[in-house]
Amino acid sequence: MNQFLEINRTGTYSVKYEESKTLFDSTNVIPMWVADMDIAAPKVIVEAIQKRAQHPIYGYTIYPKEYFGSIVLWMKKRYGLLIQESWVVPANGVVTSINFAIEAYSNIDDSIIVQTPIYPPFMSSVKNHRRKLLENKLLYIDGKYHIDFEDFEEKAKEAKLFLLSSPHNPTGRAWSKEELTNLMEICKKYGVVVVSDEIHADLVYKGHNISFASLGYDRSVVLNSPSKTFNIAGLKTSYAIIPNKKLRFAYQAVQKNAGIESGNPFGIEALIAAYNEGDLWLEELKSHLRGNIDLIKNSLKANRIPIKPIDTEATFLMWLDCKELFGIHKQITDFFYKEAKLGLSDGILFGNGGEGFMRLNFGTSSGVISLAMKQLNEAYARKH
Numbered sequence: 440m441n442q443f444l445e446i447n448r449t450g451t452y453s454v455k456y457e458e459s460k461t462l463f464d465s466t467n468v469i470p471m472w473v474a475d476m477d478i479a480a481p482k483v484i485v486e487a488i489q490k491r492a493q494h495p496i497y498g499y500t501i502y503p504k505e506y507f508g509s510i511v512l513w514m515k516k517r518y519g520l521l522i523q524e525s526w527v528v529p530a531n532g533v534v535t536s537i538n539f540a541i542e543a544y545s546n547i548d549d550s551i552i553v554q555t556p557i558y559p560p561f562m563s564s565v566k567n568h569r570r571k572l573l574e575n576k577l578l579y580i581d582g583k584y585h586i587d588f589e590d591f592e593e594k595a596k597e598a599k600l601f602l603l604s605s606p607h608n609p610t611g612r613a614w615s616k617e618e619l620t621n622l623m624e625i626c627k628k629y630g631v632v633v634v635s636d637e638i639h640a641d642l643v644y645k646g647h648n649i650s651f652a653s654l655g656y657d658r659s660v661v662l663n664s665p666s667k668t669f670n671i672a673g674l675k676t677s678y679a680i681i682p683n684k685k686l687r688f689a690y691q692a693v694q695k696n697a698g699i700e701s702g703n704p705f706g707i708e709a710l711i712a713a714y715n716e717g718d719l720w721l722e723e724l725k726s727h728l729r730g731n732i733d734l735i736k737n738s739l740k741a742n743r744i745p746i747k748p749i750d751t752e753a754t755f756l757m758w759l760d761c762k763e764l765f766g767i768h769k770q771i772t773d774f775f776y777k778e779a780k781l782g783l784s785d786g787i788l789f790g791n792g793g794e795g796f797m798r799l800n801f802g803t804s805s806g807v808i809s810l811a812m813k814q815l816n817e818a819y820a821r822k823h
């Protein structure tokens with residue numbers, strides 16, 4: 440039975456659908472932007488939430504031993520990574536944690552490295568805290584993204600912090616052990632703290648993600664959540680893994696100062712169910728998402744659409760090089776939003792290197808992907 444069929448999200452106050460109307464100035468655009476999926480969460484999660492909801496008191500909730508235990512178990516069974524429960528700091532969202540980490544590990548005017556193009560909050564969080572943004576621009580060579588290590592080392596000399604997206608949003612790169620080790624060695628040399636956002640780690644298509652926590656660098660923090668993997672982003676339940684006591688206390692102090700101490704009862708139940716019982720569903724999801732990648736690539740090729748899909752090694756987000764489609768960026772966005780009626784994320788939002796690109800969220804049913812490709816093909820045919 441195909442459990443990844445189209446699902447109607449009307450009436451759920453979905454950001455992706457509600458904000459589409461203003462964002463794309465239209466009610467009939469297929470939303471393929473913000474990173475959640477149009478896919479039902481696994482039954483084990485739905486049942487765990489339903490069970491908890493039956494108890495009519497939804498008061499302040501502790502993070503129970505089971506919560507920490509399931510994170511330790513997930514890291515061990517999925518990644519062979521041995522972490523201790525005491526290293527885990529529960530949090531209310533990865534972007535929130537990025538902001539807290541910036542406060543904890545840097546001061547005003549300190550420099551922070553990010554690798555552009557990048558998920559926009561990496562840049563805005565740095566700027567909002569009045570830190571200096573150092574862009575280690577990724578190298579785009581023959582349709583693939585690489586790290587410019589020479590430039591990275593130059594920037595590391597003056598940086599306090601490095602915000603790593605691993606796997607990388609929007610390019611879909613799952614960094615190799617060698618690449619991560621090189622980054623780690625440079626950060627070690629200059630004493631740069633690494634905050635590795637691994638929210639897309641479970642969605643690596645070949646092999647598995649290499650967590651920064653496996654490299655044994657004691658000035659590093661890993662941020663993660665079951666939110667992307669199991670489509671439960673609205674539950675705002677995430678965590679940081681911080682082996683180094685000093686770094687952990689510094690982070691915890693900032694989070695506590697913001698008044699954040701207890702968790703979301705439904706998020707806690709969902710995380711425990713996901714990490715204890717979600718493995719099989721995750722494998723099925725990945726195979727479904729691989730199918731969607733093939734559908735998109737095959738359709739672009741068969742219809743000779745001059746859009747280059749970047750190899751999606753991880754995530755349910757595809758980075759599309761549209762520079763051959765039109766030379767002017769505004770023509771590209773107009774084509775997607777007004778002609779093809781597809782609400783993709785505008786590449787420009789991802790900073791340097793985003794011009795000429797669009798990001799397509801393919802975390803949906805294969806039916807919606809086929810419809811989106813049909814609209815794209817028809818719009819292209821009308822233009823040519």
Ligand SMILES: Cc1ncc(COP(=O)(O)O)c(C=O)c1O
Pocket residue numbers: 473474531532533534535558604608636638639664666672677
């Ligand atoms: C790389 C990355 N980090 C963080 C987030 C958001 O995480 P959260 O909802 O936990 O703040 C996203 C969502 O798109 C993401 O792609």
